[in-house]
Amino acid sequence: MNILIVDDEALSVNGIAASLNWNELGISNVYKAYNMRQAQDIFCAHPVDILLCDIEMPRGTGIELIEWVQAQGYEPVSIFLTCFSHFEYASSAIRLQVFDYVLKPCEYNKLAQILARAVIRVNETQAKKHKEKLAGYWDDDYGNLIAGFWNELLQGTIPSDKEFLCHILNQRHLDISLLENKYYLLLLQSVPDKEIDGWNNNLWKFAIQNIMEESLINNVLIAFDQTFISIIPSYSYPELNEFEKSCQSLIDTLHNILPAEFFGYIAPPCSIDQVFNTYRELKQDASKRYALQSTLFLHGKDYSARTLPNISIERWQNALLAHNLDIVQDDIQIYLSPTEPGQFIDSHLLYLIYHQLLKAIYYVLDIHNLPTHQPFLSKEAADTGNAFNSITDFCIWTHTVTEKTVELISSKDPVSVVITTLTRYIQDNINNDLTRTELANFVHLHPDYLSTMFHRKMGISLSEYITRERIQAAKKLLISTDLPISEVATRTGFQTISYFSKQFKRLENMTPYQFRNK
Numbered sequence: 001m002n003i004l005i006v007d008d009e010a011l012s013v014n015g016i017a018a019s020l021n022w023n024e025l026g027i028s029n030v031y032k033a034y035n036m037r038q039a040q041d042i043f044c045a046h047p048v049d050i051l052l053c054d055i056e057m058p059r060g061t062g063i064e065l066i067e068w069v070q071a072q073g074y075e076p077v078s079i080f081l082t083c084f085s086h087f088e089y090a091s092s093a094i095r096l097q098v099f100d101y102v103l104k105p106c107e108y109n110k111l112a113q114i115l116a117r118a119v120i121r122v123n124e125t126q127a128k129k130h131k132e133k134l135a136g137y138w139d140d141d142y143g144n145l146i147a148g149f150w151n152e153l154l155q156g157t158i159p160s161d162k163e164f165l166c167h168i169l170n171q172r173h174l175d176i177s178l179l180e181n182k183y184y185l186l187l188l189q190s191v192p193d194k195e196i197d198g199w200n201n202n203l204w205k206f207a208i209q210n211i212m213e214e215s216l217i218n219n220v221l222i223a224f225d226q227t228f229i230s231i232i233p234s235y236s237y238p239e240l241n242e243f244e245k246s247c248q249s250l251i252d253t254l255h256n257i258l259p260a261e262f263f264g265y266i267a268p269p270c271s272i273d274q275v276f277n278t279y280r281e282l283k284q285d286a287s288k289r290y291a292l293q294s295t296l297f298l299h300g301k302d303y304s305a306r307t308l309p310n311i312s313i314e315r316w317q318n319a320l321l322a323h324n325l326d327i328v329q330d331d332i333q334i335y336l337s338p339t340e341p342g343q344f345i346d347s348h349l350l351y352l353i354y355h356q357l358l359k360a361i362y363y364v365l366d367i368h369n370l371p372t373h374q375p376f377l378s379k380e381a382a383d384t385g386n387a388f389n390s391i392t393d394f395c396i397w398t399h400t401v402t403e404k405t406v407e408l409i410s411s412k413d414p415v416s417v418v419i420t421t422l423t424r425y426i427q428d429n430i431n432n433d434l435t436r437t438e439l440a441n442f443v444h445l446h447p448d449y450l451s452t453m454f455h456r457k458m459g460i461s462l463s464e465y466i467t468r469e470r471i472q473a474a475k476k477l478l479i480s481t482d483l484p485i486s487e488v489a490t491r492t493g494f495q496t497i498s499y500f501s502k503q504f505k506r507l508e509n510m511t512p513y514q515f516r517n518k
Contacts, residue, residue: 001122002029002047003115006039006065007054007081012104016052019108026119036060036068043069048076049122050115055082066096075125077118081106145172150231151222153275160273182269184243186219186230187282188212188251191390193259207258215250229279234269248296255294261392263291267299290345290391292336297344305346306339311353315472316360318458318465321367323406323420324427325399327472328357332398334479336391350394354382357398361405368409376404418443419457422450426466430473431493434466470494471507478516485512 003022007013013032022030031046033039036059042048051069055062066078078096083104099121100114149172152158158168162179169176190208208228209221217236222229237243247264254262265282281299289297297303311331319327335353336345362372375381382388387397410416422443426434439462440447454462474492477483483491489500489512504512 001027001049001119002031003027003050003052004031004033004039004042004048004076005052006033006036006057006062008034008057008059009054010034012054016108016111020112020115025112025115027115036065039065040068043072043074048074050118051076051078052081052115053078055080063096066098070096077121077125079114079118142174145174147220147222149174150220150275153272154222154229154279156276160276162273165272179272182234182271183275184230184232184234184237184269185267185275185278185282186216186232186247187265187279187286188228188230189263189265189286189390190226190228190254190258191261191263191392192226193261193392204258208254211254211257212250215253216246231275240268244296244298251294251296261292261390262294263390264296265299266296288347290336290347290350290394292345292391295344304340304343306336306343306349311335311356313356313360313363315468316357317363318460320360320364320402320405320409321416321419321458322423323410323416324423325402325406326427328360328402329395329399330476332357332395334476336395345391347388350388350391353398354387354394357401361401364405364409370408374404374408376401415453415457418445419454422454423465426469430466430469431491433493433495436462466493467503468507471504474500474504474512475508475515478512485516488512 005013005016013034017030017032022028027050029046031042031048033042035057039053051066053062053065062080062082069076069078077099079100079102080098081102081104099118102111102114149158149168153160153165158164166176166179168174169178188208192204205223209223212221212228212230213219216230216232219230219232219236222231232243237246244266247266251262251264254260263286265285267278267282270278278299285297285299289303316328316331319325332353335349358377361377365372365374382397385397385400386393388394406416422439425439425442436447436451440450443450445453451462454465458465460468470492474488474494477488477491478485481488485500486497489497492500494500494503501511504510504515508515510518
């Protein structure tokens with residue numbers, strides 16, 4: 001323990017330093033200063049536990065020194081030593097919470113008694129700080145123990161029987177009142193955009209966890225890769241709709257701050273012995289329901305699933321033969337777009353599209369005498385690529401397999417380059433009057449040869465292909481705009497509305513008007 005004696009009278013400082021039995025008081029170091037500046041230097045260089053300070057000094061008073069000490073965050077036990085008993089000094093001593101106020105001259109044995117009490121105060125303060133520090137360590141450790149307990153319960157490592165849980169809580173010195181509460185569960189999945197490549201994985205998880213901890217009350221948070229589980233006592237949100245609003249607000253905040261879509265799955269409050277089964281049900285919800293945008297689902301609430309689309313395998317076959325990946329991707333995006341608010345994509349729909357696309361690819365590979373057992377088409381490759389984790393991942397997977405399919409075809413058949421160039425030109429100029437001569441000139445081939453080659457390659461005539469592409473372009477306009485049907489016909493290259501309606505009904509089995517209404 002250290003003491004600093006400050007007085008502008010060197011005789012007083014040296015007399016005190018030489019006259020007291022410091023070892024008996026438990027003080028090991030006695031520092032001396034004769035003005036405020038010297039005292040400040042000692043504070044900066046050494047720990048000071050007790051400050052014995054004169055008040056009236058010419059280059060900075062004792063009051064000014066203690067004000068500086070407190071402003072710097074030092075916390076010595078301070079004692080004023082002065083020749084004067086002015087009220088102002090006593091008032092300042094009270095304001096600065098000085099330990100004692102001693103008038104000179106003071107007998108050394110009386111001063112020793114005051115310092116002995118100061119030593120006791122220092123020891124008490126240090127013991128209190130040590131306990132607070134240990135308590136802080138326990139608080140941190142307790143939080144880890146609680147998180148570990150919930151993690152084991154969710155994983156099924158410990159049984160959900162209340163009697164056994166009571167035994168576990170007692171064994172680990174955890175709060176037994178956990179058994180009496182009910183709990184909300186939030187399962188949150190993050191589906192990062194490509195921009196996450198610039199994020200450190202630990203920083204990414206920390207950002208999500210930090211926002212979740214600030215947004216939800218009293219939550220215990222457990223992270224599994226891109227999935228996060230929050231367990232929250234029901235008293236934090238007396239009503240389910242309050243919890244639902246907080247979770248929706250959390251998802252909106254995460255989506256606005258981080259480059260990802262976030263999907264939340266929540267359930268009404270359950271008792272501790274129901275937590276494991278509730279968590280399993282939320283995981284099942286998450287594996288069956290997909291959405292294009294950040295969404296919150298409440299377990300047990302009715303949501304409408306997207307109806308199964310009328311997929312044209314022939315159209316995809318022709319698109320792949322023509323190296324036109326955009327047709328396949330556009331169709332899949334349309335199939336996966338919800339047609340009403342709150343609608344979700346059922347897992348069955350993803351698997352249907354998955355199998356239909358594989359059928360189209362197998363057909364195209366077979367035409368070119370290429371083996372259909374390609375590694376990139378296996379179920380294992382889809383699972384490894386997380387194709388069924390989210391709609392975003394599924395679209396990435398479909399783009400990858402169609403791209404690799406076209407690469408295989410191109411390496412086998414150079415004519416495909418001509419077809420690809422031609423079909424892209426048709427797509428870009430679908431609203432123009434595309435003649436056979438114009439198209440032949442564009443790819444530098446004779447019109448008759450082009451027609452023969454196109455039919456042999458694509459399985460349909462050039463004119464039929466153009467008509468089908470015009471109808472597909474018209475369907476997009478009918479869905480995405482309020483343009484009059486006559487305007488849609490004009491914009492997709494049809495000369496008359498009657499011819500447009502006739503071709504539309506031939507290919508779609510309904511009129512443009514009926515299609516738009518449906």
